[in-house]
Amino acid sequence: xxxxxxxxxxxxxxxxxFEALKGVNLDIEEGEILALLGPNGAGKTxxxxxxxxxxxxxxxTVTVGGHDIIEDFRAARxxxxxxxxxxxxxxFETVWNTVRFSRxxxxxxxxxxxxxxxxxxxxxxxxxxxxxxELSGGMKRRVLIAKALSHEPRVLFxxxxxxxxxxxxxxxxxxxxxxxxxxxxxxxxxxHYIEEAESIADRVGVIADGQLLLVEQKDQLMTRMGKKQLExxxxxxxxxxxxxxxxxxxxxxxxxxxxxxxxxxxxxxTGITALLNDVAQAGLVLADVQTRQSSLEDIFVDLVSxxxx
Amino acid sequence: xxxxxxxxxxxxxMARFFRTLTQSFLSPVMSxxxxxxxxxxxxxxxxxxxxxxxxxxxxxxxLIMLSVMTQAISNASFGIYFPKFIGTIYELLSAPIxxxxxxxxxxxxxxxxxxxxxxxxxxxxxxxVDLTIAHPFAMVLFLLLTCLSFALLGFIIGxxxxxxxxxxxxxxxxxxxxVFLGGSFYSISMLPPIWQKITLFNPVVYLISGFRWAxxxxxxxxxxxxxLAIGGFxxxxxxxxxxxxxxxxxxxx
Numbered sequence: 299x300x301x302x303x304x305x306x307x308x309x310x311x312x313x314x315x316f317e318a319l320k321g322v323n324l325d326i327e328e329g330e331i332l333a334l335l336g337p338n339g340a341g342k343t344x345x346x347x348x349x350x351x352x353x354x355x356x357x358x359t360v361t362v363g364g365h366d367i368i369e370d371f372r373a374a375r376x377x378x379x380x381x382x383x384x385x386x387x388x389x390f391e392t393v394w395n396t397v398r399f400s401r402x403x404x405x406x407x408x409x410x411x412x413x414x415x416x417x418x419x420x421x422x423x424x425x426x427x428x429x430x431x432e433l434s435g436g437m438k439r440r441v442l443i444a445k446a447l448s449h450e451p452r453v454l455f456x457x458x459x460x461x462x463x464x465x466x467x468x469x470x471x472x473x474x475x476x477x478x479x480x481x482x483x484x485x486x487x488x489x490h491y492i493e494e495a496e497s498i499a500d501r502v503g504v505i506a507d508g509q510l511l512l513v514e515q516k517d518q519l520m521t522r523m524g525k526k527q528l529e530x531x532x533x534x535x536x537x538x539x540x541x542x543x544x545x546x547x548x549x550x551x552x553x554x555x556x557x558x559x560x561x562x563x564x565x566x567x568t569g570i571t572a573l574l575n576d577v578a579q580a581g582l583v584l585a586d587v588q589t590r591q592s593s594l595e596d597i598f599v600d601l602v603s604x605x606x607x
Numbered sequence: 608x609x610x611x612x613x614x615x616x617x618x619x620x621m622a623r624f625f626r627t628l629t630q631s632f633l634s635p636v637m638s639x640x641x642x643x644x645x646x647x648x649x650x651x652x653x654x655x656x657x658x659x660x661x662x663x664x665x666x667x668x669x670l671i672m673l674s675v676m677t678q679a680i681s682n683a684s685f686g687i688y689f690p691k692f693i694g695t696i697y698e699l700l701s702a703p704i705x706x707x708x709x710x711x712x713x714x715x716x717x718x719x720x721x722x723x724x725x726x727x728x729x730x731x732x733x734x735x736v737d738l739t740i741a742h743p744f745a746m747v748l749f750l751l752l753t754c755l756s757f758a759l760l761g762f763i764i765g766x767x768x769x770x771x772x773x774x775x776x777x778x779x780x781x782x783x784x785x786v787f788l789g790g791s792f793y794s795i796s797m798l799p800p801i802w803q804k805i806t807l808f809n810p811v812v813y814l815i816s817g818f819r820w821a822x823x824x825x826x827x828x829x830x831x832x833x834x835l836a837i838g839g840f841x842x843x844x845x846x847x848x849x850x851x852x853x854x855x856x857x858x859x860x
Contacts (some may be wrong), residue, residue, distance in 0.1 A: 375703040386694030402615025
C-alpha cells in the first residue's frame with residue numbers, strides 16, 4: 299500500500315544554527331495510528347509543524363497523498379487536520395462560529411449536520427453558543443479537536459492532545475481516535491503518556507535530538523526490546539545468595555525475601571529451567587513465582603538514554 | 608482561488624465589527640459632531656469661506672479621509688495581529704490558502720468597516736452642512752481606493768508589529784500627522800510658498816485633494832496626479848505584502 303505521508307531527509311535549521319530536524323525519513327500508511335514519542339525539545343512539534351506548512355523546511359521533501367507540501371500545497375494541506383499543543387483560540391467568538399470558520403477556511407461548503415455531529419461527539423453541542431473565553435481548559439481542547447475534524451481530514455495530527463486534560467476527555471479522545479481509524483483516517487499523535495501510545499498506536503516512532511531513532515510496529519518493538527523479569531519469592535529469607543546460584547544473573551531483594559532474575563525474550567534459552575533446578579538444589583523453598591514484562595516506557599527510556607542494544 | 612476561505616475570513620472579521628456595532632457606529636458620529644461644533648460653528652463662523660466654499664462644508668472630505676484612513680489601518684492591523692498574538696495564525700498557515708486569499712479576507716473586511724465609517728460620517732456631516740457632490744462616481748472611487756490602500760498598509764503594520772505598542776506607533780506617529788498636515792482642514796494655497804512646496808512630499812495631500820475635487824470640483828493638485836498617487840500607493844503595499852508571504856517574514860519560521 300502506498301504511503302499517505304512520506305517524509306524524505308527532512309531538515310530544519312534556524313538562523314542561530316540550531317538544527318531541529320536532522321534528516322528525518324518516515325513513511326506512514328493510510329489508516330494507521332503512529333505514536334511519536336520523544337523528550338521535550340526532541341523535534342516532535344517541529345516535524346508536525348513542517349508537514350502542516352507552519353514551518354518552512356530547510357531541505358528535504360514531504361508528500362501527503364502524493365502531493366508535495368510546497369509545490370502542491372493546496373491539495374496536500376486539504377488532507378490534513380491539526381490539533382496543536384497550545385490552546386490557541388479566538389476568545390470572544392462562539393464555539394459554533396469558530397468551528398464553522400475552520401471548515402470554511404479549508405474550502406469546504408457549509409455542512410451544519412456534520413458540525414453538529416462532531417460537537418455532540420465531543421460533548422460540545424450544549425456549549426455551541428458560548429464564547430470560547432467562557433469554557434474550561436478541557437472544553438477548549440475539545441474545541442481544537444472539533445476545529446480539526448470540521449474539514450474532514452484524511453490525515454490527523456494530534457500534538458499532545460491529552461496533555462493536562464481530565465480522564466473523561468482522555469477516554470472520549472481515545473473513542474474518537476478509534477472511530478476515526480475505523481473510517482480510514484490516518485492519525486499521528488505525539489504524547490508524553492506512554493500508556494496512551496501503548497494502548498492505541500499501531501506503530502511507535504521514537505524521536506530524540508531531531509532524529510528518528512526508530513519506527514516499529516508496537517507489538518514487535520515490545521517483543522524485540524522488551525525484557526522480562528522473573529520474581530521468585532522464598533518461604534524463608536536468605537542473607538546472602540548461595541554459591542550454587544552465583545553464576546545466574548540474580549538480585550536478592552526485599553531483605554532476602556525474593557530473587558529477581560532478568561532474562562531476554564529474544565534469547566534461544568531463557569535459563570529459567572536451569573535456575574529453578576539450581577534454586578531447588580540450593581535448598582531454597584519457593585513461596586510464589588511471577589513474571590513481569592517491561593513497558594513501552596522502559597523501552598523508550600532505554601532508547602533515548604542510548605542504552606538500546 | 609479558494610473563495611469559500613476568503614468568505615470565511617471576511618465573515619469572521621466582520622463578526623468582530625458587528626459585536627461592537629454600537630461602539631463602531633456611535634464613535635464616528637460623536638467625533639464628527641464635535642468637529643462640526645468646534646470647526647464648523649465656533650471657528651468656522653469666523654473663517655467664512657475657503658476657495659469659495661463654506662468652511663463647514665470644506666472640511667467634510669478631509670474629515671472623512673481622516674477617519675477612513677485611521678479606521679482602515681487600525682482594523683486591518685488588529686485583524687492580522689490578533690491571530691498572531693493569540694496563536695490562532697497556525698490555522699491560516701496550515702490551511703489550503705495562498706497569500707492573496709488571506710489578504711482579500713482581512714483587507715476586504717477592514718476596508719468594508721472603514722467604508723461604513725466613511726458613509727456614517729458623510730451622513731452625519733450632511734445634517735450640519737449643505738453638501739452637493741460634484742463628481743459622485745469619482746467620490747466613491749476615491750473613497751474605495753483609500754479604504755483599500757490604507758487597509759493594505761494596516762495589514763503590513765499588523766504583520767510587522769511585535770506588540771500592541773508597535774501596532775499603535777505608525778498610525779499615531781506617522782499617519783495622523785500626515786493627515787492633519789495634508790490639508791484636511793485647510794487648502795494648501797493658504798500656506799506660505801515654501802510650505803506649499805514641502806507639503807507636496809506628503810502623499811496624503813494627493814488623496815485629500817482628489818477627494819475634495821470629487822465634492823467641490825476644486826483641487827490643490829491635478830486630479831490625475833491624485834489617482835496616480837493612490838494607485839501607486841496601493842501597488843506598493845501589494846508588492847510588500849507579496850514579499851512578506853513569499854519570504855514568510857514575521858509569520859512563518
